[in-house]
Amino acid sequence: MIRGLACTLVLVAASPADAARPVLAGEATFGVANGAFLVHYATTGGDAAPAADLDGDAIPDFVTEVAEVVEDALPRFAALGFRAPLSDGALGGDGRIDIYLRDLAIADGNTGIDQCTGTHCVGYIVAENDFAGFSYPTVGEGIRSVAPHELFHLIQHAYAAEQSPTWTEGSAVWSVEHLYGDGNADFERFLPTFLSKTFRPFERPATGFGDGYPYGAALWPYFLEQRFGAAAVVAAWTACETMPFADTIDDAAWIEFTRWNQFAGTPASSGGYPAAASFPRAPREPTIDPTIDPASATIYVEGLSARYVPLALATAQQVEIDSGPIAVAAWIVPTGGSLDAGIELAPAAGSPALVATVGPGDHTLVVTGLGRNTLAAAVTITLGEPPVSSDDSGSCQASPDACFGLVGFLMLVVVRRRGYRPATRAASS
Amino acid sequence: MAPRITRLALFGILVAGCGGDDGETVTPDAPPVQEDAPTGCDPATVLPSNYRPIAMTSAGAVSVSSASDVTSGTIDATAGGLANAPDNPYVYVDLVAGAKVAISDLDARSSTGWDLALKRASLRVNGGDSGMGKRTLAVVQAATLAEVTAGPASGYTSDDFTTDDCMFVAHPAGEPMSAFGPWYDYDDQTHVVTPKAEVYVVERDDGTRSAFRIETYYGDTGNPMRGAYYQVEWKQLPAR
Numbered sequence: 001m002i003r004g005l006a007c008t009l010v011l012v013a014a015s016p017a018d019a020a021r022p023v024l025a026g027e028a029t030f031g032v033a034n035g036a037f038l039v040h041y042a043t044t045g046g047d048a049a050p051a052a053d054l055d056g057d058a059i060p061d062f063v064t065e066v067a068e069v070v071e072d073a074l075p076r077f078a079a080l081g082f083r084a085p086l087s088d089g090a091l092g093g094d095g096r097i098d099i100y101l102r103d104l105a106i107a108d109g110n111t112g113i114d115q116c117t118g119t120h121c122v123g124y125i126v127a128e129n130d131f132a133g134f135s136y137p138t139v140g141e142g143i144r145s146v147a148p149h150e151l152f153h154l155i156q157h158a159y160a161a162e163q164s165p166t167w168t169e170g171s172a173v174w175s176v177e178h179l180y181g182d183g184n185a186d187f188e189r190f191l192p193t194f195l196s197k198t199f200r201p202f203e204r205p206a207t208g209f210g211d212g213y214p215y216g217a218a219l220w221p222y223f224l225e226q227r228f229g230a231a232a233v234v235a236a237w238t239a240c241e242t243m244p245f246a247d248t249i250d251d252a253a254w255i256e257f258t259r260w261n262q263f264a265g266t267p268a269s270s271g272g273y274p275a276a277a278s279f280p281r282a283p284r285e286p287t288i289d290p291t292i293d294p295a296s297a298t299i300y301v302e303g304l305s306a307r308y309v310p311l312a313l314a315t316a317q318q319v320e321i322d323s324g325p326i327a328v329a330a331w332i333v334p335t336g337g338s339l340d341a342g343i344e345l346a347p348a349a350g351s352p353a354l355v356a357t358v359g360p361g362d363h364t365l366v367v368t369g370l371g372r373n374t375l376a377a378a379v380t381i382t383l384g385e386p387p388v389s390s391d392d393s394g395s396c397q398a399s400p401d402a403c404f405g406l407v408g409f410l411m412l413v414v415v416r417r418r419g420y421r422p423a424t425r426a427a428s429s
Numbered sequence: 430m431a432p433r434i435t436r437l438a439l440f441g442i443l444v445a446g447c448g449g450d451d452g453e454t455v456t457p458d459a460p461p462v463q464e465d466a467p468t469g470c471d472p473a474t475v476l477p478s479n480y481r482p483i484a485m486t487s488a489g490a491v492s493v494s495s496a497s498d499v500t501s502g503t504i505d506a507t508a509g510g511l512a513n514a515p516d517n518p519y520v521y522v523d524l525v526a527g528a529k530v531a532i533s534d535l536d537a538r539s540s541t542g543w544d545l546a547l548k549r550a551s552l553r554v555n556g557g558d559s560g561m562g563k564r565t566l567a568v569v570q571a572a573t574l575a576e577v578t579a580g581p582a583s584g585y586t587s588d589d590f591t592t593d594d595c596m597f598v599a600h601p602a603g604e605p606m607s608a609f610g611p612w613y614d615y616d617d618q619t620h621v622v623t624p625k626a627e628v629y630v631v632e633r634d635d636g637t638r639s640a641f642r643i644e645t646y647y648g649d650t651g652n653p654m655r656g657a658y659y660q661v662e663w664k665q666l667p668a669r
Contacts, residue, residue, distance in 0.1 A: 105618070193512070200516065204478040205597075210511025211479065300484045373474045376484040376535060 020112065021092065021124060022047075022100040030059050030067055031096055036084075037070045038096040039063050041129070046103045050130050050139075062130065065140065066099060066147055073148040073179055077155060080178075081234040085154035086122045088114060097154065099147065101129040108134055109146040111153040113161065119241055121157040125150040137185075145186040148176050160240035164205040167245035170194075170217030171233060177222060178230065187222070190215040191279060195264055198282040201303025202254075203246035203372050220249075223257045226272060249304060251370050255329045258306035258368040259339060270338045284364075285309040288383060290317065295383040301326055302376040305369035309381060310335075313360045317383045321345060321354045326377040327370040330354050335362035342366075357386045470595040472558035473538060477597060479515040480551060480605050482534035487548075489520040491529035493661075499574065500527045501662035503648045506547035507655065514657075519546035519553070524631060524639040524663050544631050544639065549657045550622060550646070551604035552612060554631060557587025559607065563634040566608035572626040573642070580630040580638040580666050613646065622646040622656060636669035 026043035041049040041063050050062045057064070074097075078084060085097055091114055092098030104110075108128040113121045127150060128134065131142035152175040156168055177187035194216025206214045224232040236248045256272075263271025265281035273279060288297050289312040299307045301323065311319070311332070321330045330345035345354035367379060473482050493502030508517035521530040521543040530543040537543060537555075541562045546553040555562030565585035571577050590598045590605035598606040602615065614623045624643040631639045641663040647653050648660030 106620075197516065200478055201481065204476070204481060206478050206515065211515055212512065213478075213515070302481070375471075375473060375482055378484075 020114070021098070022102055022126060024100065024102070029093065030063050032067050032071055035067065035071050036074055036097055037067055037099055038092060038094065039067050039099045039101065040092070041101045047101065047129050049101050062139070062143075063101070065143055066101065066127065069143050069147045070097075070099065070151050073151055073175075076179060077152065077175065080230045082155050082237070083158040085151070086120060086158050088122045088124065091122075092124060097151070098124040099150075100124065100126045102126055103130070104128045108142065109150045111150050111157070113157070116157075116161060119160040119162070121161040123154055123157055125154065141184060141186075144180060144184050145176055148179055149173065149186075152176075156237065159237045163240050163245045165214040166202065166206055166217045167236075167240070169214040170219075171221045171237070173215050173218035174221035174225070174233070177218060178225065187218055188278070190218060192216065194219050195261065195280045195282050198258070198261060198306045198308070199301075201305050201369070201371070201373070203249065203304045219261070220257065223260060223272075224253070226274070227253070227256065227260075246304075246372060251329075254304055254370065255331075255368050259331060259333075259342065259366055261306065262308060262333060262364060262366050263339070270336075272339060282306070282308050287312050288381065290314070290383045297381050298378050299367065299381065300376040301328055301367060301369040301371075301379045303369055303371050303374055307367045307369075307379075309365040309367065311358075311363040311365055311383070313358065313363065313383075316357060316359050316386050318355055318357045318386045319345065319365065320348065320382045320384070321367065322352065322380045322382070323354070323367075324377050324379065326374050326379070328354070328379060329368040329370060330356075331366045331368075332356060332358050332363050333366070334358075335364065470591065472591045475591050475595055475597045476605060477599075477603070479603070480548070481515075482538060483516060483518040484533055484535050485518055486531050486533050487518045487520040487529075489529075491520065491522055493527055495527060499662055499664045500524075502660075504547055504659040504661055505657075506549060506659060507657045508548045511549075514549050517548070519548040519551070521546050524641060525637070525665070544633075545641065547657075547659065549604075550602060550613065551607070552609040553588050553605065553607045554609070557608070558590050558605075559588040565632050567630045567632070568608075568610055568612075569628045569630055569640075570626065571628040571642075574628060574640060574662050574664060577628045577630065577640045577666070580632060580640070580669070585630075585632050612643070630666065632669060638666040638668060640664055640666050 024040055024042035024047050025045035027040055028043050029038050029040050031038040041060065049060045052061050053059065054061055074084065087095055088098065089095065104126070108131070110126050111123050112126060113123040115122055125147070127146050128142065131139050134142055136142035136145065149172045152172040153168065156163070156171070173187055173190055176184060190212055193212030197213055200213065202217070221233045224236070239248045260272040261282050263276050264273065264279035266276060268274055268276045270276065285299055285307055286297070287310040291314050297309070299309065301307060319332060321328065331342045332345070333342040343356045343358060345356040348355045365381065487508070489505035489507060491502070491504050493500050504520060504522060506520050508514035518534040519537070521532050521537055522545045523530050523542060524544040532540055532543065537546065537560060539561055541555070543555050543562065544564055546555070546559065553559040554564045554566045556564040565587050567581050567584040569577050569581060586608045588605070588607040590607065592598060600606055600611050609629060612625055612627060614625060616623070624646060629641045631641060642661065644660040644662060646656055646659060649655040649658040
């Protein structure tokens with residue numbers, strides 16, 4: 001029921017003026033001249049902001065920094081094409097966006113919602129008052145990680161509130177990365193929570209406590225920006241006005257994303273991420289080595305996901321994948337190879353299986369799940385001698401490397417064509 | 430409206446998002462669709478990722494012993510801890526045999542051999558949207574197991590975490606809505622989970638009944654802060 005309600009938000013009668021908003025002890029406010037934000041802070045009690053005022057302007061430096069960070073962030077988000085947060089009218093004292101500094105216990109920020117019309121909501125920001133007890137390397141990094149993140153949630157509410165946390169939190173973490181890049185490590189802190197779970201169905205919403213996956217899912221909008229430009233993230237949020245986040249994910253883009261992720265933790269020259277070398281590696285399945293193991297293996301694939309299967313091949317092999325009821329794409333890249341060196345597994349004649357012939361050496365098979373809310377399905381990977389059926393294939397049999405090159409070239413064309421399809425369903429809608 | 434926690438996911442606030450969920454739904458193991466689900470909607474396909482069926486058997490132990498007519502002990506439903514629980518399965522229990530049922534989430538969907546499933550704070554019973562076991566459950570207000578000597582005549586319900594239009598329905602903290610109802614109180618200051626003074630009566634299709642009680646969510650005496658390590662007790666009741 002919660003999900004249903006979330007998707008059918010109706011106009012909620014305006015609550016009594018800011019009745020639900022935080023009440024701060026000895027509240028004072030600060031906003032920069034002609035700014036868009038009003039920072040509310042306590043001057044006494046546990047919520048009080050640090051009193052340090054080195055510049056002697058009678059405003060705590062912490063408060064000033066919060067205001068300056070969000071004043072810097074808002075026009076930069078707007079420059080990407082994002083909407084501004086919806087006006088709250090006079091809530092909080094005037095029409096500016098309100099930020100309340102509070103001593104938060106476990107989370108270090110949140111957005112409150114005053115009211116909604118359809119999927120659009122009006123709200124405010126609550127942020128940690130001093131970052132004492134949190135693990136940020138500096139207070140400044142805490143402010144830069146939290147304040148723009150919460151601002152981005154208000155921006156999201158100008159499109160569609162109550163989308164999957166995988167998208168709301170992921171894109172909020174991405175927004176901070178966009179602002180600061182290497183100058184802030186919030187994105188990097190969360191990245192392992194996604195890259196260690198690449199087998200998870202991305203399209204299913206996450207719930208619960210203690211799971212950083214929705215935050216690490218910032219890698220998806222990060223990929224969209226790197227691959228297609230930040231406009232793709234804007235377009236996806238725009239599309240969320242009329243569809244759930246999962247439906248904004250284009251299969252071709254998802255396939256490419258999972259292949260970029262194959263190169264996480266490898267030299268940056270191999271794959272698409274500029275900082276791929278510093279990323280954690282995605283988990284690998286047990287290596288398939290036909291000389292010591294049965295030449296087949298079963299993996300489970302569900303939803304939009306990926307499995308990475310190392311192959312150790314002493315000789316050329318035909319690799320065949322039978323995915324049963326779930327749609328998958330499969331691609332093999334040699335160890336040390338780059339994105340352009342991959343081979344696409346193609347449908348076999350008269351069979352639902354996907355097949356490709358690869359030369360000897362170490363490779364990684366990337367199996368990309370393309371289902372939506374599917375159950376885990378057994379996918380069988382079978383290795384065998386390359387077929388001999390024609391003059392052409394006979395020459396390949398005699399010279400596997402030459403065959404690899406020909407197949408690789410053809411598949412490269414396929415991959416590149418797929419890769420340059422319009423960015424995402426959202427972008428084209 | 431209450432504030433929504435949006436950083437470092439606070440317990441129970443990050444509920445399921447919107448979703449149509451009607452595209453490309455498949456059921457590889459082809460279990461029968463649950464009895465109260467609309468045609469074409471498999472309840473398992475609408476579960477959020479934290480509670481989706483996992484294709485493996487839980488490593489969690491069911492360590493119980495029986496004295497007199499009461500079986501008591503612990504059920505390890507920690508599921509790898511908070512961060513790993515989404516990718517670990519439920520632990521399944523047969524209350525009559527007094528033992529764990531070694532079965533994956535996927536296989537449990539079509540199995541009649543288990544009564545209860547536990548994973549973190551999610552408790553489910555084998556019926557309705559959760560399985561084909563035709564178990565129902567009644568919540569009895571009682572502080573001790575001894576107070577319950579017979580099952581109530583009515584009030585039995587089954588797990589029901591999907592709407593007729595295939596939307597996910599959750600307890601306040603995000604767990605799939607089950608016949609157990611909101612079985613615990615949560616202190617948002619201490620984050621302690623405290624079971625309510627309730628006894629749960631499970632009724633099977635053949636009329637047999639068991640009474641089940643949760644003593645504590647923190648039953649690991651070696652690590653009393655470890656949640657989802659249930660100390661429980663149960664007994665058989667007269668049949669319907």
